[in-house]
Amino acid sequence: MPKVLKAEGMNKCIGCFTCMLACAGVNHRNHSISKSAIKVRTSGGLQGKFVSVVCLACKDERACAEACPSGALEKRPGGGVILKKEKCIGCRKCESACIVGAVHFDEDENKPIICKHCGVCAKFCPHECLEMEETANDL
Amino acid sequence: MKVYLEVGSFLKRFTSEQTNLEINISGDKTAAEVVLSAGVPEEEIGFITVNGQKVDSDYVLKENDIIRVYPIIVGG
Amino acid sequence: MIYEKYIRVLYLDLTTKKIRIEHRKDLYSYLGGVGVASKLLEENLKPELDPMDPQQPVIFAIGAASTIFPVVTKTVAMFWSPLTGELGESYAGGRMAMTLFLAGYDAIVITGSSSKPTYITISRNNVEFKDARAFWGLSCDEVGRVVREREPGGGKRSIIRIGPAGENLVSYACVCVDTYRHFGRLGLGAVLGSKKLKAISIVGDRDLPIKNFKDYFKVYQEIYNKVTDTSIMSKYHDAGTPVNIEPLNAAGGLPTKNLRQNVFEHGDKISGETFAHKNLVRKMACTGCPVGCIHIGQFRREFDKGHEYEAVSVSYDYELLFALGSFLGIKSSDEVLQLIEVVEKLGLDAMSTGVVLGWATEALAKNLITLEQTLVPLAFGNTQAYITAIEYIAYKKNEFYSILAQGAEKASEIYGGKEFAMTFGKNEMPGYHTGYGSVIGPTVGARHSHLCNGGYSIDQSMKEFDKEKLVEKLFKEEKERCMLNSLIICLFARKVYDRETILAALNSIDYNLTNEDLDAIGERIYKTKLRIKKMMGYDGKNVRFPKRLFETPSMSGQLDEKVAYELLDMYNKKVEEMMAKEDA
Ligand code: SF4
Ligand code: SF4
Numbered sequence: 001m002p003k004v005l006k007a008e009g010m011n012k013c014i015g016c017f018t019c020m021l022a023c024a025g026v027n028h029r030n031h032s033i034s035k036s037a038i039k040v041r042t043s044g045g046l047q048g049k050f051v052s053v054v055c056l057a058c059k060d061e062r063a064c065a066e067a068c069p070s071g072a073l074e075k076r077p078g079g080g081v082i083l084k085k086e087k088c089i090g091c092r093k094c095e096s097a098c099i100v101g102a103v104h105f106d107e108d109e110n111k112p113i114i115c116k117h118c119g120v121c122a123k124f125c126p127h128e129c130l131e132m133e134e135t136a137n138d139l
Numbered sequence: 140m141k142v143y144l145e146v147g148s149f150l151k152r153f154t155s156e157q158t159n160l161e162i163n164i165s166g167d168k169t170a171a172e173v174v175l176s177a178g179v180p181e182e183e184i185g186f187i188t189v190n191g192q193k194v195d196s197d198y199v200l201k202e203n204d205i206i207r208v209y210p211i212i213v214g215g
Numbered sequence: 216m217i218y219e220k221y222i223r224v225l226y227l228d229l230t231t232k233k234i235r236i237e238h239r240k241d242l243y244s245y246l247g248g249v250g251v252a253s254k255l256l257e258e259n260l261k262p263e264l265d266p267m268d269p270q271q272p273v274i275f276a277i278g279a280a281s282t283i284f285p286v287v288t289k290t291v292a293m294f295w296s297p298l299t300g301e302l303g304e305s306y307a308g309g310r311m312a313m314t315l316f317l318a319g320y321d322a323i324v325i326t327g328s329s330s331k332p333t334y335i336t337i338s339r340n341n342v343e344f345k346d347a348r349a350f351w352g353l354s355c356d357e358v359g360r361v362v363r364e365r366e367p368g369g370g371k372r373s374i375i376r377i378g379p380a381g382e383n384l385v386s387y388a389c390v391c392v393d394t395y396r397h398f399g400r401l402g403l404g405a406v407l408g409s410k411k412l413k414a415i416s417i418v419g420d421r422d423l424p425i426k427n428f429k430d431y432f433k434v435y436q437e438i439y440n441k442v443t444d445t446s447i448m449s450k451y452h453d454a455g456t457p458v459n460i461e462p463l464n465a466a467g468g469l470p471t472k473n474l475r476q477n478v479f480e481h482g483d484k485i486s487g488e489t490f491a492h493k494n495l496v497r498k499m500a501c502t503g504c505p506v507g508c509i510h511i512g513q514f515r516r517e518f519d520k521g522h523e524y525e526a527v528s529v530s531y532d533y534e535l536l537f538a539l540g541s542f543l544g545i546k547s548s549d550e551v552l553q554l555i556e557v558v559e560k561l562g563l564d565a566m567s568t569g570v571v572l573g574w575a576t577e578a579l580a581k582n583l584i585t586l587e588q589t590l591v592p593l594a595f596g597n598t599q600a601y602i603t604a605i606e607y608i609a610y611k612k613n614e615f616y617s618i619l620a621q622g623a624e625k626a627s628e629i630y631g632g633k634e635f636a637m638t639f640g641k642n643e644m645p646g647y648h649t650g651y652g653s654v655i656g657p658t659v660g661a662r663h664s665h666l667c668n669g670g671y672s673i674d675q676s677m678k679e680f681d682k683e684k685l686v687e688k689l690f691k692e693e694k695e696r697c698m699l700n701s702l703i704i705c706l707f708a709r710k711v712y713d714r715e716t717i718l719a720a721l722n723s724i725d726y727n728l729t730n731e732d733l734d735a736i737g738e739r740i741y742k743t744k745l746r747i748k749k750m751m752g753y754d755g756k757n758v759r760f761p762k763r764l765f766e767t768p769s770m771s772g773q774l775d776e777k778v779a780y781e782l783l784d785m786y787n788k789k790v791e792e793m794m795a796k797e798d799a
């Protein structure tokens with residue numbers, strides 16, 4: 001069964017950004033958290049709660065993929081999309097189509113940053129905020 | 140003979156959350172031996188008191204001694 | 216700069232509002248952090264001018280391994296301390312190191328002073344000096360909020376700022392970093408205040424490819440596993456450093472009521488466990504730290520009659536519970552948090568504030584000072600009086616509070632009571648009365664902090680007291696920490712970062728270092744610091760110990776003043792020997 005990332009334990013989050021450093025490192029070979037597909041933020045300054053902004057792994061209909069004029073976002077089995085870099089023209093339509101703001105944009109590469117649901121962030125989260133969940137293949 | 144072991148807030152994780160243990164020992168046993176056999180790892184022991192007095196780890200226990208174990212002092 | 220053989224320094228001049236960037240190859244051998252900062256302080260210092268002269272520099276630096284390895288989280292600040300009149304060195308976590316790293320600067324040198332209140336914004340492609348006139352007078356949390364609303368970059372931004380105490384040049388004003396972290400000690404807040412610099416906002420978001428991914432990630436994982444598997448995780452994350460209250464109190468090492476006592480009869484009411492039960496609401500971490508030792512405690516405040524309450528959250532740790540707890544005889548966790556909140560808002564160093572008030576309380580009881588001067592009846596356990604007194608310090612309410620705002624040493628010079636002004640090298644004492652290590656350590660330490668060489672920790676681990684061994688250990692640790700602070704690891708993880716681990720980490724990001732190199736770096740940095748101290752007029756032979764240290768027994772029993780001075784001599788000799796040697 002395919003797996004998808006679920007960020008359901010964010011109430012336990014300590015804001016260490018390890019997930020972001022790991023995602024950027026493993027998936028983009030980059031030290032910069034701006035390359036991470038998951039973004040941990042505070043809602044209302046540091047006195048607010050930590051929240052994560054990451055692909056929710058939509059099933060059936062994927063707004064980002066629908067918005068893409070060049071077919072660079074293919075449906076991923078179980079939810080979410082796969083980015084075909086060579087097809088992407090960098091138009092940013094997917095970015096605005098995702099209503100949870102989970103499509104981040106890489107200004108240097110001129111490509112969206114798309115969560116692969118690889119589970120690296122979950123592996124490195126020290127406080128069990130993130131988990132990989134098995135899910136039915138919707139394709 | 141019977142001795143009592145008290146474990147404070149931090150170290151009780153090593154004694155299945157028990158803070159007050161009654162322990163039967165036979166023969167000469169040191170305070171450190173009792174603490175270790177209760178499950179507190181050596182590197183976590185800061186110091187030990189018996190009946191309120193700080194003792195060396197080789198202190199030999201007597202009937203009804205109350206042993207208390209404290210964690211090491213942490214910091215930068 | 217990572218993957219480059221130079222240090223990238225951003226120079227900011229507040230007088231001319233001009234900036235300059237230099238790539239300093241010559242600083243590369245100082246690794247980063249405190250090494251680079253010491254060198255930059257040494258060359259920019261104006262020894263002939265006053266410590267608070269606008270021309271004096273403030274240096275910030277990140278380390279050689281900042282952010283990209285677990286628990287390597289700190290930024291160092293170096294300056295001329297208005298409190299001790301000599302070396303100012305202070306560390307803060309939060310997000311600052313990551314943002315500087317990803318903005319592309321290894322170090323910042325700030326000189327000059329602005330004619331009007333200003334704040335600075337720094338990003339990878341811009342630096343701006345902005346109008347902060349309307350922010351002048353705001354508390355640390357308010358100014359944080361307004362800058363956060365005005366400036367972009369949420370999530371990858373760090374905001375450092377001063378409160379009213381810094382503006383009013385209180386000698387132990389702190390700098391708040393990202394709400395819960397601080398450059399606490401030695402008065403950096405006052406130095407920024409003297410430059411009319413209210414805040415700095417840094418955004419870091421540059422593209423930074425990893426050079427040798429395989430090597431790097433292998434080491435990263437090993438360290439990550441070590442950090443999360445070992446007990447440092449449970450120790451610092453669970454109840455955190457406040458667990459110290461219990462063992463220190465039981466062993467007679469908890470400075471209480473201006474160190475008139477070494478045991479606090481109400482210790483259990485301010486213990487880590489009590490805070491965890493009654494006040495703890497969440498935990499947080501600095502960027503890149505899986506441990507998360509920051510404990511946030513909450514108390515309820517009635518702001519109006521008729522059940523009008525608000526919940527107030529502040530961060531707490533051991534040093535605060537000591538300084539604003541046992542040292543002032545405060546008997547409940549809620550009251551300690553109330554004091555922390557006032558100190559936070561005003562932007563004071565909690566440790567110095569508590570220790571200064573301890574002196575004032577005793578001085579009042581001994582009639583060295585009067586109620587006309589203190590305005591409030593300072594007495595151990597009187598939280599309300601202390602809250603008011605803390606405000607009076609921050610605003611220098613009268614002549615007495617203006618003097619108190621210069622530290623316990625200064626106040627005792629003027630009003631008497633030096634025997635119980637609990638300072639080491641003019642810096643207020645930390646919360647350990649554990650033995651000779653806790654006395655000599657901060658006295659000889661370059662910045663007079665327990666963190667210089669961990670003397671209290673040596674007291675604890677030394678089976679039998681041995682003068683030679685103690686001095687040797689302190690000396691060795693001081694040098695080792697110079698090296699660790701060039702990386703800059705959080706010292707809570709110092710056991711994880713043994714030499715082997717450090718070499719693996721650095722070499723995976725393109726350094727080419729040996730164990731001997733690390734030795735040499737540590738010594739090179741220590742020597743630089745000692746040269747700076749000398750320039751500032753420090754002489755290790757002129758320090759004194761407050762008598763109280765030898766009256767109240769320590770965790771290792773009664774201490775002897777003669778022995779302390781003997782140890783001091785021994786240490787000074789070691790320093791002289793090292794300074795006479797050529798650089799390795
Ligand atoms: S990017 Fe947004 S729209 Fe696309 S699959 Fe993920 S959550 Fe759904
Ligand atoms: S699942 Fe993989 S791609 Fe998605 S946020 Fe986590 S690490 Fe990044």
Ligand code: SF4
Binds near residue numbers: 014130
């Ligand atoms: S790794 Fe976990 S605890 Fe740390 S920021 Fe990410 S979600 Fe939060």
